[in-house]
Amino acid sequence: MIKVNGIDRSAFIDFGSQCTMIKESSFRELDLKLELSQLPVLKGFAFGSMHPLGRVDITVHVDFVEANIDAYVVPDEFLNHDVLLGQNLTERSEVVIHKDNTSLYMYSNIHELSKIGLHSVDNIKFEGVSTVDFTCNSDIDGHIYIAGNSCFKEGQEFILLPGIYTVLKGAGKVIAVTFSNTTVNLSKGRLLARAQILPLSIPHTNPPKEHVVNMIACTEKTEIEKELKGITMNMLNIGSDVTDEDKGRLLRLVNEYRDCFALTLNELGKTLISDDIIVEVKCPITAAKIEFIEAVKGNKIQILKYDKTTHQFVINKNSNWYFQIQGQLHITQRRLCLLGIWTGEKSPVHIEYIARDDDFWNQKMESKLVTFYMKCLLPELVDSRHTRGMAIRDISLQYKENIRPTLSQTQNNHDRAEPGPSTRQLILSEL
Numbered sequence: 324m325i326k327v328n329g330i331d332r333s334a335f336i337d338f339g340s341q342c343t344m345i346k347e348s349s350f351r352e353l354d355l356k357l358e359l360s361q362l363p364v365l366k367g368f369a370f371g372s373m374h375p376l377g378r379v380d381i382t383v384h385v386d387f388v389e390a391n392i393d394a395y396v397v398p399d400e401f402l403n404h405d406v407l408l409g410q411n412l413t414e415r416s417e418v419v420i421h422k423d424n425t426s427l428y429m430y431s432n433i434h435e436l437s438k439i440g441l442h443s444v445d446n447i448k449f450e451g452v453s454t455v456d457f458t459c460n461s462d463i464d465g466h467i468y469i470a471g472n473s474c475f476k477e478g479q480e481f482i483l484l485p486g487i488y489t490v491l492k493g494a495g496k497v498i499a500v501t502f503s504n505t506t507v508n509l510s511k512g513r514l515l516a517r518a519q520i521l522p523l524s525i526p527h528t529n530p531p532k533e534h535v536v537n538m539i540a541c542t543e544k545t546e547i548e549k550e551l552k553g554i555t556m557n558m559l560n561i562g563s564d565v566t567d568e569d570k571g572r573l574l575r576l577v578n579e580y581r582d583c584f585a586l587t588l589n590e591l592g593k594t595l596i597s598d599d600i601i602v603e604v605k606c607p608i609t610a611a612k613i614e615f616i617e618a619v620k621g622n623k624i625q626i627l628k629y630d631k632t633t634h635q636f637v638i639n640k641n642s643n644w645y646f647q648i649q650g651q652l653h654i655t656q657r658r659l660c661l662l663g664i665w666t667g668e669k670s671p672v673h674i675e676y677i678a679r680d681d682d683f684w685n686q687k688m689e690s691k692l693v694t695f696y697m698k699c700l701l702p703e704l705v706d707s708r709h710t711r712g713m714a715i716r717d718i719s720l721q722y723k724e725n726i727r728p729t730l731s732q733t734q735n736n737h738d739r740a741e742p743g744p745s746t747r748q749l750i751l752s753e754l
Contacts, residue, residue, distance in 0.1 A: 327381050343406065439520055454497070612666070649684055
């Protein structure tokens, strides 16, 4: 439940919707003033697109967020709840969202909250991605928000990932990432960042549950090795001309670099940040040596667009990168992708968090991938055309290339025929 103009209403939060919508019946019950000028066409909604009945100004109160936003009035049959909250609320700069597998909470006015310093517990050495223990001056329990922090002092280049972290008895962990080839050394008591203390309770709801991430530091290789099954000789496909001595050397080599190989889908894409996160880093050549914001404005980075109205970056779901990341998230069964984009020394690495989108996968990817596998890849594995110098199968031909040619066609093409098995009809159900 949320409050709209001080009155309780049911609501659904849609992070993919660019606008907020409200049922016609709720609009009439709230006695709102309807604006009819300059109305857009709502696309991707109501079985395609539709014209809203009008636009209204409303004040919404969700958890700790209170904001005045526009909402478009739509017929009741198109919404299951009184209000659908979109990006004109969720993407506001003062809004921070804490979401886990069972709950979602919204905070606002982050800059007005009490701040607290986070200091390193001990002398720390780390490289790559790691968790850093911190302590604060106050013996608090709860959640804090870190907007992120960076250090580019030579030999100590690192950033702290922004987000909401749990504090228990004034202590906790943050995720740090280094960008140099050398180990970063931080002295005991070093100020890591300043964080905002989030409220402990939320009106009309229960307080947030403790959000604990199962993190493993990059330096803790012994823990990683315990999780990975060793590679044995019978797992390797080695030619008969290889000596036993060379086989043994190869086996020792692949086990030495065991964390570079995935034997199961659970191991594929595994990162050292969390069991539920994958990491993807892009260094687009089109944006090389260009300041990041200028690269986005100039459409040099395909996955991001710059909204001139809100002055914010918007994920482009039509980009190849987005399709790739959604594929990786679904194949590895992970929840979140940490996408790092580096354009050169003029700008720090830009971090975006992309969540697994099941609707996107179901509507735009899965059926196409299944079709490609069943109609192109699997037939090629069973009845290869490439090895016979023939064109690969085209999905649009609907298996026409697999139909046995007529006698006249066979005679006309006899001189051009390549050695190998004859073309034959392939029935997948019999495989």
